[in-house]
Amino acid sequence: MRIDQKDWGVLRDVAKLLKYFVKEHKYRYIDSLANAYNPKVAELILREALREAKSAKDQGADVYLPSEDSLIRFIEMISEDLSVTGIVAALSLTGGG
Numbered sequence: 001m002r003i004d005q006k007d008w009g010v011l012r013d014v015a016k017l018l019k020y021f022v023k024e025h026k027y028r029y030i031d032s033l034a035n036a037y038n039p040k041v042a043e044l045i046l047r048e049a050l051r052e053a054k055s056a057k058d059q060g061a062d063v064y065l066p067s068e069d070s071l072i073r074f075i076e077m078i079s080e081d082l083s084v085t086g087i088v089a090a091l092s093l094t095g096g097g
Helices: 005-023 028-034 039-058 068-080 084-094
Strands: none
Touching (some): 005 068, 005 084, 028 039, 028 084, 039 068
8 A cells, every 4th residue: 555645644643642642651552553453453443542532631631632534534544454553553652643
């Protein structure tokens, strides 16, 4: 899969969400997303991460939530090529988001 500039923006947007978990030393979502064995599992992991991030944000934590458009496109991208989950995980761990 060739990733165009717009899709790189989507990957960075989702990686920004996952950076919250890196800061909190909670790597479960990042590891699970990177190792997801099919798109439905990756989508479920993303949904769980979003739910926890939203709860943390509601309690006053500094959490970035991606746009709805970015989330929709990311789900489309993982359906096209599951390896993008590994890219997002790497970006979240290395500050590339």
